[in-house]
Amino acid sequence: MQPTNSSANPTPALRPTPRPGIMEIAPYVPGRTKSTGGGKLHKLSSNETPLGASPAAIEAYRGEAGHLELYPDGGSVRLREAIADVHGLNADRIICGNGSDEILELVARAYIGPGDEAVFSEYGFIVYRIAILAAGGTPVVAPEKDLTTDVDAILACVTDKTKVVFLANPNNPTGTYLPFDEVRRLQAGLPPQVLLVLDAAYAEYVRRNDYEAGMELAATSENVLMTRTFSKIYGLAALRIGWAYGPAHLIDTLNRIRGPFNVSSASQAAGAAAVRDRAFIDAAISHNETWLPWVTKELEALGLKVTPSVGNFLLLHFPEDTGKTASDADRYLSDRGCVLRAVGAYGLPNALRMSIGSEEANRDVVAVLKEFLAA
Structure with missing residues (x-):
């Protein structure tokens, strides 16, 4: 009896496969x-x-070299207190992350799932799309005017399925921004159950009288979260430090799903020194x-x-x-x-x-x- 030649119809290899949609995400x-x-x-x-980075931040980073056997502070207390002190915020309403990207991903994991939608502007930061799709949600893109976010276009995209609106202000890669009156109009036009994420990664650079990063709105609203980063003006991109400020219920939600030691000791020390180096x-x-x-x-x-x-x-x-x-x-x-x-x-x-x-x-x-x- 001749052996059966199965090469003409090979059986697909059995191996773990990602859930539907993951392989359609452009990395x-x-x-x-x-x-x-x-x-x-x-x-x-x-x-x-x-x-480069602040000399004070570099010194603080080096100061952690003798304690590498110890886990970081899981709550990033020293870093949160430094941020709160500099900006006049409540440290209990701050969450720190492995870059602000991690916080954006936590938002998607916590508030977006299959059948849900999230909105961002036409030329908004590409990580929003990735985070939404990774969570199983549907990205909805609002057209812009003159490479600038259009509040009315965003509001027109909001449906009963909308869970989150991501707004980069200033926006990357265009460099344009929305005056804060427009941001307030956007927040006022959203249903109260829709989360508005104000991504203010470049806030420190803005020299416009009509601009605000969003701290006050995040402090006084139940559906606004402001995210920030140490990767830009502070020169700590290699350390991956981000933070967000918002109402207690949002911070509590995000803390429940973040990694237990998501910001390294060296990053916490350097960030706390950098934010104070005026x-x-x-x-x-x-x-x-x-x-x-x-x-x-x-x-x-x-x-x-x-x-x-x-x-x-x-x-x-x-x-x-x-x-x-x-x-x-x-x-x-x-x-x-x-x-x-x-x-x-x-x-x-x-x-x-x-x-x-x-x-x-x-x-x-x-x-x-x-x-x-x-x-």
């Missing part, structure tokens, strides 16, 4: 860290501060106030459209002419050591996002783009 792709050319690298793809924060603000308008003006003088930004980054729009597109510019810049962020995943295929860097980096990008556009 988050961070900004590139390397250029394609030699020479000095200017990494301007992740909105990191060019000033001189360092003022220096970072001053640097951005100098170079954000300078880069904007110089790039506009080259003929590029630049979306007005209140953050520490700019969105640059390129012509559609062959050889002058954003993809062409990205390659040209990378070959010369300047790494920006392509934002095609956000639905902006002909734009690049540029972090405000050091004086040298800013000047080099402008010079390289001048060469590129003249070639």
Whole structure:
């Protein structure tokens, strides 16, 4: 008897499979860290501060090196108390996370499930979509006007299925923002059972009289949570520290599902020192106030459209002419050591996002783009 040849109809391998929908999620792709050319690298793809971290934060971080055998404080008490002291908040209504991304994911896990919807704006932070889909929910995208969040469009998307509205203010990657009167109008227009998450990752950079990060609204409302990060102006991106402020019932809910030791001891110590280092924060603000308008003006003088930004980054729009597109510019810049962020995943295929860097980096990008556009 001849052996049966089963290769024509192989049996699918039995193995664990993720639940429906997980494999349809496009993974988050961070900004590139390397250029394609030699020479000095200017990494301007992740909105990191060019000033590094506070010396006080670095010293506090090193001070934890002799206690690595000990678990961190599970409640991040020292860090929460430092944040509360600086901002005049109730420490019991603060939760800390492994970056603000973790807190956004906790929100989705706690309040969104199969059959539920969550709303965010057309060019909103891409992590919102990932968190919603991972929780089994349905993302609902509200169109924007002039690359700016449209409150009426968001409210028009709200249905009986809506559980959460995510609002990045200022928004990444556009750099635009909503005046706080508009944020209040959004909150007032939402059903009270819908959670409004105000993602204020870039709040410290904003120099506008009509802007607020959302602390007061989170303090006085039952359905508002404000999230913040230490990854931007504080220069602690490597330590992954985020926090949120909101009503006691929201904080209690999120604490029930977060990891028991989700913020390391070194991160807690460095964060507590960084938030109190006012001189360092003022220096970072001053640097951005100098170079954000300078880069904007110089790039506009080259003929590029630049979306007005209140953050520490700019969105640059390129012509559609062959050889002058954003993809062409990205390659040209990378070959010369300047790494920006392509934002095609956000639905902006002909734009690049540029972090405000050091004086040298800013000047080099402008010079390289001048060469590129003249070639």
